[in-house]
Amino acid sequence: QKEVEQDPGPLSVPEGAIVSLNCTYSNSAFQYFMWYRQYSRKGPELLMYTYSSGNKEDGRFTAQVDKSSKYISLFIRDSQPSDSATYLCAMRYRDDKIIFGKGTRLHILP
Amino acid sequence: NAGVMQNPRHLVRRRGQEARLRCSPMKGHSHVYWYRQLPEEGLKFMVYLQKENIIDESGMPKERFSAEFPKEGPSILRIQQVVRGDSAAYFCASSRGRLDGNQPQHFGDGTRLSIL
Numbered sequence: 001q002k003e004v005e006q007d008p009g010p011l012s013v014p015e016g017a018i019v020s021l022n023c024t025y026s027n028s029a030f031q032y033f034m035w036y037r038q039y040s041r042k043g044p045e046l047l048m049y050t051y052s053s054g055n056k057e058d059g060r061f062t063a064q065v066d067k068s069s070k071y072i073s074l075f076i077r078d079s080q081p082s083d084s085a086t087y088l089c090a091m092r093y094r095d096d097k098i099i100f101g102k103g104t105r106l107h108i109l110p
Numbered sequence: 111n112a113g114v115m116q117n118p119r120h121l122v123r124r125r126g127q128e129a130r131l132r133c134s135p136m137k138g139h140s141h142v143y144w145y146r147q148l149p150e151e152g153l154k155f156m157v158y159l160q161k162e163n164i165i166d167e168s169g170m171p172k173e174r175f176s177a178e179f180p181k182e183g184p185s186i187l188r189i190q191q192v193v194r195g196d197s198a199a200y201f202c203a204s205s206r207g208r209l210d211g212n213q214p215q216h217f218g219d220g221t222r223l224s225i226l
Contacts, residue, residue, distance in 0.1 A: 008150070034214075043114070043201055043217035044153065088152060097143070097166060098215065100152040 003027055006089055006101030014109050019076040023089035023101045026070065030091040030099075033065050035074045038086045038103065047087075048074065079108045114139075114204050114218035115184075122224045123192050131187040131221045135204030141165075142185040143215060144177060147199040159185060189223075197225045 006023045013019055021035075032051045036044035048063035050056045056063045064073040072091075076083055089101040115134040123129050135142050141160055145153040155169040159179040170177065174192075179185040189196055199222050203215040 004152075006152075036217075041219070041222075043203075043219045046214050046216070049214055090153075097155040097158060097169070098153075099155070100145075102150070102152040 003099050004089065004091060004101045007104055008102055010105040010107055012107040012109055013079060015079060015081060017079050017108075019074075019079050019083070019106060019108075021074040021076075021087050021089075021104050021106070023072050024070055025072075025091060028067070028070065029093050032092050033063070033072050034090040034092075034098070035061075035063055035072075036088040036090060036100075038088060040085075044088055081108045081110050084108045114202055114216055116200075116202050116218035116221050118221060119219065120222050120224070122226060124226050125193060126191050129189040129192050129196070129223055131189075131200050131202075131223070132184045133187070133202030133204075133218060134184040135202075136216055139204035139206050139216075141205045141207060142179050143203045143205075144185075144187050145201045145203065147201060147220070149198075153201060156187075192223075192225050194225050197223055199223075 004025050035048040037047050038044045050063050050065055053065050053067045060077045062075040084107050086103040086105050088103045090098045092098045114136055117132050143158050144156040146156055147153050157170045157177045158166040161179055162181050174190045176188045199220045201217050201220045203217045205215045
């Protein structure tokens with residue numbers, strides 16, 4: 001079993017819809033959880049960073065962590081065509097390197 | 111632009127040549143991380159460096175690959191005797207300190223290495 005599992009998509013949704021992106025992980029020692037957005041030919045951009053179970057909201061983005069189920073989610077409200085990108089979940093132990101999921105390609109249809 | 115700077119953006123090498131990838135961290139950042147991204151694969155950690163020190167190279171292939179972060183100048187990822195399988199996007203990230211608390215990594219836009 002891989003440490004981090006993420007559905008590669010592609011996921012296509014109409015503009016204005018709520019997007020749900022998910023990752024599962026196998027190692028309960030992970031303490032920090034992140035979501036990155038990566039546009040084509042660009043580097044990953046940090047969107048959300050959290051270390052506890054529960055929800056964290058930032059504008060149209062909500063990150064959710066469920067440590068008991070080893071499951072994290074990213075919700076995007078009122079999706080825009082500019083949200084079309086690859087979304088990478090990532091997690092790490094304390095003071096250690098980051099483990100990334102493979103990324104989910106998201107297409108927002110105008 | 112105060113972000114992480116990587117150059118060149120694209121690099122083409124023939125099999126057996128050497129590839130040198132450069133990374134200048136964000137201003138005020140003294141920790142550098144190198145990742146490799148293969149097509150349809152996620153980012154894979156390669157090496158973590160501070161100035162003049164390699165902290166963690168557990169993701170680096172044992173042969174042909176080396177990295178340095180000198181006291182002055184950019185961090186360098188060096189690949190000797192390149193092979194086709196080295197074709198990938200190589201990303202550099204930097205942070206202000208060790209990865210604890212709220213010390214996020216900021217990424218550059220990568221170097222795309224193509225081996226002919």
